[in-house]
Amino acid sequence: MTDPHDLSAILNPLNEAQREAVTAPLGPMLVLAGAGSGKTRVLTHRIVWLIQAQDASPHGILAVTFTNKAAGEMRGRVEQLLGIPGGGLWIGTFHGIAHRLLRLHWREAGLPQGFQILDSEDQQRLIKKLIKAQNLDENRWVPREVQWFINSNKDEGHRPASLKDNNDPTRHQLIKLYAEYETACARAGVVDFAELLLRAFEVWRDNASLLAHYRRRFRHVLIDEFQDTNAIQYAWMKLLVGSEGYPFAVGDDDQSIYRWRGARVENLQQFRRDFPTSKLYRLEQNYRSTGAILAAANGLISNNTGRLGKNLWTSGERGDPIRLYAAFNERDEAEFVSHRIRDWVAHGGQRREIAILYRSNAQSRVFEEAFMSGRIPYKVYGGLRFFERAEIKDALAYLRLVSNRNDDQSFERVVNLPTRGIGAKSLDTVREYAKGAGSSLWDAAAACISGQGSLGPKAASALSGFMQLIERLAHEVSQLVLHEKVDHVLQGSGLIEHYKKDKQDRGEARVENLDELVSAARGFTPEGVESELPPLEAFLAHAVLESGEGQADAWEDCVQMMTLHTAKGLEFPMVFLCGMEDGLFPHQRSLNDIDGLEEERRLCYVGMTRAMKQLFLTYAEQRRLHGVDSYGMQSRFIKEVPDDLIEEIRPRIQVTRPVAVSRLRSEESAAPGMRLGGRVRHRKFGEGVILNFEGNGSTARVEVNFEHQGSKWMMVEYLEPM
DNA sequence: AAATCAACGCTTTTT
């Protein structure tokens, strides 16, 4: 047993800056933590320090993160340091904590006790349905955009009633849809993700005694990734902290990459204004990357304006230079990466130490093809997760209906799946009736069967069959344990049969996933507030909130492939930043406004700082994009890395390339430095890249893609190589 | 109700 007041275990592993932050006197604190500077360590050690040095009760500490993964890691490390399970400690995601509060205070929040959660796909379906029900033109009222309107307003704390239409008919209609959406959610007893946060905020704002209780309880509020907080998360934090609490915010403005989904970097500065007594700490010593990598990242990010200011440094060695490879096309790029991976493995490295990072998911395909033919095991991150798969959502819809007949989304999803003769027309009748009666689809269906509304006898019997099925399942399942419930509903629903008929490959995988769902139910243990709910309801809520990476993935030694966004928070000995071309990265749609461009730059910064030992930047001079070949310029970000840090790798000769290239190659003596993809300068048009070539000697003409003027054909003599 | 076809659109993602 360790002496509870021996703090050496907590403090010894820290550097001075970290120790200062961890042991800072109680009060509002903001920690600017650079990439790889030990941010999680400071957060976890602070928690333990509060408990062991300040005698804070674990009960009085709230720690909030954005992802379940981060929350899990934090809890694990705290428990490891404490040497005991950190029961009583509230560590969770914003949404998880909000969910917990709403389960505890569903009455005050005006929610039904068994409310369920809508994921974004469900939300979009519902919105689409509402738009259709209004007979609005779906081209004018795009569900995605309406969804964005609703969510961003919720993120900002706005209810439909508080929104002004400013005599703008479009806005007026959007607000109306928002209001209708709210009504529909209330009737079905469901809340979406943004609603969790807003509702949790409102329940405190509108219940003084409840708020007072939580203010008294949670004196210590620690928030991770503070630069990613949105308006409602910030407001919620501020409300809880009040004037007595001790907020401990950790973030990095240079790693703010989620502005597009409502994150407000400004919250870092706002924090300083709202808590004028707050102390600011900086963690700038990096333990992850070599000096060269850090210098490159610093050089890049220094091009951004309005930074809070931070310079990462390391006491480690400078290491290898950043390597830049100009590929002919995207396949050559992938080949190059493959070669480097083989070299790494041949020298004793592991594949899991390598990350391929790209701006957009579509870029993974070419790499996958190359790795597949090169027999290099890889894993692509991103894409659908387990609980988001169609068949799983179908199964969950059955379970939700069994649990709550008024869940209209689920009703619509499975009423005719597998097909049982309930067509669009019959459903219209039911919908119409529900609309008139202001009831759920289930109740409307019951009414229609019993002769109200115009439903054909055939449809009525089919519908009645479905409803009896659900009632029967609900009855049969009532005494079973969770996984038996799931299993039984799956069997009874006919979903398994339905998917077995599916085209071999796909259908098989789907049935396997459904089996996996039963296993997931078997392995499910409700935690904390979840145990207040019946197991099935707890399981359903859990499934939405933690749609989870496929839990059990055989840990084969794989090259890791993911987008730059996904890579945040991770580190790898060897990193490839691929597709470094203007238009791809920075992305075309971010080129126009300076804020967008700066966010792209931060994204690049995040990518570079993932690398521990080796960093490669690659780009393709020619890339097939959306089916057409295009010629790009190398990313402006490459030029923002100090020259002396970069070592350019010349393309290998044996690469198959267009005939024109070899023709141009033969002209190199006549026009030194002129090659396809080479950079040239024109007196009037500025800089560009050579796209194409014809003729030879003094009659040679080239097509040049100029940075600003577009592409033009011209004589070589007017160009100078760069 | 399945199958086939044309249209579309195409960053980034967590909860």
Place this chain on the structure above:
DNA sequence: GCGTTGATTT
């Protein structure tokens, strides 16, 4: 160019 989706066909 590809995968998804909605509409139309049989």
